Amino acid sequence: MTTYYKEFQKVLLSVDCIIFGFDQNKLKILIGRRNMDPGRGEWSLYGGFVRNDESLDAAAQRTLLELTGLRNIFMSQVGAFGNIDRDPGERVVSIAYYALINVKDYSERLRKQHGVEWVNIEDIPQMYSDHNAMVAKARKLIQQKIKTNPVGFELLPELFTLTQLQRLYEAVNGEPLDKRNFRKRIKDMDFIEKTELIDKKTSKRGASLYRFNKKAFTEDKSFKL
Amino acid sequence: MTTYYKEFQKVLLSVDCIIFGFDQNKLKILIGRRNMDPGRGEWSLYGGFVRNDESLDAAAQRTLLELTGLRNIFMSQVGAFGNIDRDPGERVVSIAYYALINVKDYSERLRKQHGVEWVNIEDIPQMYSDHNAMVAKARKLIQQKIKTNPVGFELLPELFTLTQLQRLYEAVNGEPLDKRNFRKRIKDMDFIEKTELIDKKTSKRGASLYRFNKKAFTEDKSFKL
DNA sequence: TCAAAAGTGTTAGATTTACACCCATGA
DNA sequence: TCATGGGTGTAAATCTAACACTTTTGA
Numbered sequence: 001m002t003t004y005y006k007e008f009q010k011v012l013l014s015v016d017c018i019i020f021g022f023d024q025n026k027l028k029i030l031i032g033r034r035n036m037d038p039g040r041g042e043w044s045l046y047g048g049f050v051r052n053d054e055s056l057d058a059a060a061q062r063t064l065l066e067l068t069g070l071r072n073i074f075m076s077q078v079g080a081f082g083n084i085d086r087d088p089g090e091r092v093v094s095i096a097y098y099a100l101i102n103v104k105d106y107s108e109r110l111r112k113q114h115g116v117e118w119v120n121i122e123d124i125p126q127m128y129s130d131h132n133a134m135v136a137k138a139r140k141l142i143q144q145k146i147k148t149n150p151v152g153f154e155l156l157p158e159l160f161t162l163t164q165l166q167r168l169y170e171a172v173n174g175e176p177l178d179k180r181n182f183r184k185r186i187k188d189m190d191f192i193e194k195t196e197l198i199d200k201k202t203s204k205r206g207a208s209l210y211r212f213n214k215k216a217f218t219e220d221k222s223f224k225l
Numbered sequence: 226m227t228t229y230y231k232e233f234q235k236v237l238l239s240v241d242c243i244i245f246g247f248d249q250n251k252l253k254i255l256i257g258r259r260n261m262d263p264g265r266g267e268w269s270l271y272g273g274f275v276r277n278d279e280s281l282d283a284a285a286q287r288t289l290l291e292l293t294g295l296r297n298i299f300m301s302q303v304g305a306f307g308n309i310d311r312d313p314g315e316r317v318v319s320i321a322y323y324a325l326i327n328v329k330d331y332s333e334r335l336r337k338q339h340g341v342e343w344v345n346i347e348d349i350p351q352m353y354s355d356h357n358a359m360v361a362k363a364r365k366l367i368q369q370k371i372k373t374n375p376v377g378f379e380l381l382p383e384l385f386t387l388t389q390l391q392r393l394y395e396a397v398n399g400e401p402l403d404k405r406n407f408r409k410r411i412k413d414m415d416f417i418e419k420t421e422l423i424d425k426k427t428s429k430r431g432a433s434l435y436r437f438n439k440k441a442f443t444e445d446k447s448f449k450l
Numbered sequence: 451t452c453a454a455a456a457g458t459g460t461t462a463g464a465t466t467t468a469c470a471c472c473c474a475t476g477a
Numbered sequence: 478t479c480a481t482g483g484g485t486g487t488a489a490a491t492c493t494a495a496c497a498c499t500t501t502t503g504a
C-alpha cells in the first residue's frame with residue numbers, strides 16, 4: 001500500500017447505534033451493560049469498531065445486524081463524537097447512527113442473548129462516556145425528520161390504527177396532539193390507506209387498520225405533521 | 226499507554242471546512258487547489274489531519290485558524306464521511322465542519338497566501354473526492370439553522386442594512402423574499418436594533434444601519450424567518 | 451429631472467387551534 | 478348497562494402571501 005500521509009497519527013474508529021423502537025405507546029431505545037473494559041458494567045449503547053474494509057455506513061449496518069439480525073433498516077448518521085478523553089481506555093472517535101426498527105421484528109431470544117433491553121426514552125439512565133449526548137442528538141434529529149418524512153412507519157407494524165400512529169408522534173415529540181386535528185391531517189394523505197381490517201385488541205368497538213403505501217408516497221410530495 | 230482495543234485497526238482522520246462568507250449579495254465558500262498528492266491541483270475544501278491530542282472540534286477550529294487567522298468563529302459539524310475509497314491515497318475518514326465568517330475579517334493577504342478563493346455557492350466546480358457532497362450537506366444544514374437561529378449575523382458586518390440582511394437570507398435559501406413581509410418580521414424582533422447611522426454606499430437616499438444585539442436575543446426566544 | 455434604492459400597510463386566503471359529543475361493543 | 482376507546486365537524490384566531498406607491502438624493 002502506498003502511504004501518502006505517513007506522518008500523521010491514526011485513531012480507532014467506532015460506531016454506536018441508537019436503536020429506536022415503539023412499544024406500549026412509548027418511544028424506546030436499546031441499551032445494555034457494557035461487557036468490556038474500560039467501563040465494564042456501565043449502561044451503554046451497542047457499538048462496534050469500524051473495519052478498514054467497510055464504510056462508516058456499512059459498519060453501522062453490520063453492527064445493527066449483529067445485534068438484531070435485521071437488514072434493510074432505516075439508519076441515519078447522528079454525527080462524530082471525538083473528545084480526546086471520551087474513552088477512558090485510549091483514543092476512540094465514534095460515529096453515532098440512529099436506526100428505526102419495529103420492536104416486533106426483534107427476536108426476544110436475540111435480545112436477551114445480547115443482554116440489551118428497551119428503555120423508555122424519557123428514562124434513560126446515565127450511560128458510558130458520551131452516550132447520553134449521542135442519544136440526545138439522535139432524538140433531536142428524529143424529531144426533525146419525522147416532521148417532514150414518513151419515517152414513523154418504520155417503527156410500526158405494517159398495519160396500525162390511527163390511535164397508534166398518533167401515540168407514536170406524541171412519543172417522539174414528547175407532547176400530546178389533538179385527536180381530531182391529527183386525524184384530519186392523516187385523511188388528507190392518500191398514501192396512508194385505510195384497510196377493511198379491524199383491530200379489536202385495544203377496544204371493544206374495534207379500530208380500523210391502516211397501511212402506509214410507500215409507492216404512493218414517493219410520487220406524492222407533501223408531508224407535514 | 227494501556228491498549229484496550231489492540232486488535233482493531235486504526236484510520237487516518239481529517240477535518241474539512243466549508244467556510245461560508247457573504248459578499249456582493251452572494252453566499253460563497255472558500256476553496257482552493259489541492260497542493261498534495263493524491264489529487265494535486267483539483268479543487269478542494271481546506272482541511273487538515275486530526276491530531277491525537279485534540280478533539281474533532283478543536284481540529285476544525287485549528288484548521289480554520291490556520292487558514293484565516295480567525296478565532297471564536299461559529300462552527301458546526303456537518304458529519305463524518307467515510308466511504309472506503311473516498312481518498313485515493315489511503316483510507317481517510319473525514320469530519321466536515323461548516324464555519325460562518327465575515328468576509329471583511331479575512332485578510333486578502335492571507336487568502337492569497339493560502340491560494341484559496343471565494344466561490345459563489347451556486348457555481349461550485351467539481352471538487353476532490355466527496356467534497357461536493359460535504360458542501361451540499363452543509364448548505365442544507367445552514368438553511369435549516371438560519372430558519373430558527375440568528376446565525377446569519379455571523380456573516381454580516383456589525384452594522385448592516387435591512388436590504389443586506391434580506392439579500393443574505395435570499396442567498397442562503399436560494400429564493401427571493403417579499404420586501405415588506407421581510408421587514409415586518411424584522412421589526413417584530415427587538416434584538417435587531419436600528420441605529421442612528423445611515424449607510425450611503427448603496428443608495429443616494431441612504432439606508433438605516435441595524436445591529437444584532439446578542440444579549441437581547443438570548444433572553445428572547447422566538448426567531449422565525 | 452430622473453434613476454435607483456429605501457421605506458411603508460392592507461387585505462384575502464390558508465392554516466392552525468380549540469373544542470364535545472355519539473358510536474359500537476364486550477364484559 | 479356501562480365503561481372504554483373509536484370516530485367525527487365547525488368556528489375563531491392566527492399566520493402567510495400578495496401586492497404598489499411615495500420618498501430621498503446624487504448624478
